[in-house]
Amino acid sequence: MDRKKLVELYNKYELEKEDVYKHQHYVIITRQGIEKIQAKENIIINYEVIRCEPKFAVMKATAYITTKPNIIIETFGSALKGESYKDGNCNSFYVAEMSEKRCKSRAILQLTGFYKLGVFGEDESDDFKNKQ
Numbered sequence: 291m292d293r294k295k296l297v298e299l300y301n302k303y304e305l306e307k308e309d310v311y312k313h314q315h316y317v318i319i320t321r322q323g324i325e326k327i328q329a330k331e332n333i334i335i336n337y338e339v340i341r342c343e344p345k346f347a348v349m350k351a352t353a354y355i356t357t358k359p360n361i362i363i364e365t366f367g368s369a370l371k372g373e374s375y376k377d378g379n380c381n382s383f384y385v386a387e388m389s390e391k392r393c394k395s396r397a398i399l400q401l402t403g404f405y406k407l408g409v410f411g412e413d414e415s416d417d418f419k420n421k422q
Contacts, residue, residue, distance in 0.1 A: 296407050303327045303402070317409045324395050324411050327402055332356040335397055337390060345371040345378075347389040353397035363400045367393030367414075388413070 296317070300310065309323030319327075327333075333355050340348040348368045354361060369388035372378015380388050395411025 292407055295403070296409070299402065299404060299407075303330050317407075318412050319395075319399070319404065319409060320412050321391070321395075324398055324413075327404075328394075328398050331398075331402060333398055333401060335394055337393070339386070340366070342386050345383075345385060347385040349386070349389040349393050351390075351393035351397040353401055355401055361401070363397050365393050365396040365400060367391070367396060 299305075303323075303326055305319070305323050305326060309320050309326065311318050311320070328335075333353055335351050335353040338350040338352070340350055342348075346369070348366060350364060350366050353363045353365075367389045369380045369382070369385040369392065370378040371380060371383055371385050382388055391413035392411070395413050396405070399405040399409060399411060
């Protein structure tokens with residue numbers, strides 16, 4: 291991980307201590323931090339429902355920064371309700387909403403360069419939730 295580049299991005303997007311935390315092997319940006327980045331860059335995201343069932347959903351996000359409309363990111367988010375992490379990747383019945391939040395985080399972090407530095411959004415996995 292390029293710590294110098296990461297600090298530059300934190301400063302550019304005016305992220306604060308509560309917007310970021312370390313989780314085992316990853317740096318995680320909170321939902322609040324993701325929203326700050328999206329607002330600062332004026333990122334537009336369009337969603338397409340690929341599959342939506344009572345316990346499973348997949349969405350596709352197509353996103354771009356308004357000042358750089360020729361750079362488009364397409365990414366996916368999914369959520370599978372399970373009784374445990376062995377048979378699902380979320381414990382909520384709001385699988386469509388989880389799928390949306392996951393692809394939103396990925397799109398924003400990819401567009402802004404965080405993803406290539408190994409930074410993830412807290413919504414991308416229930417395992418990424420801050421336990422502190």
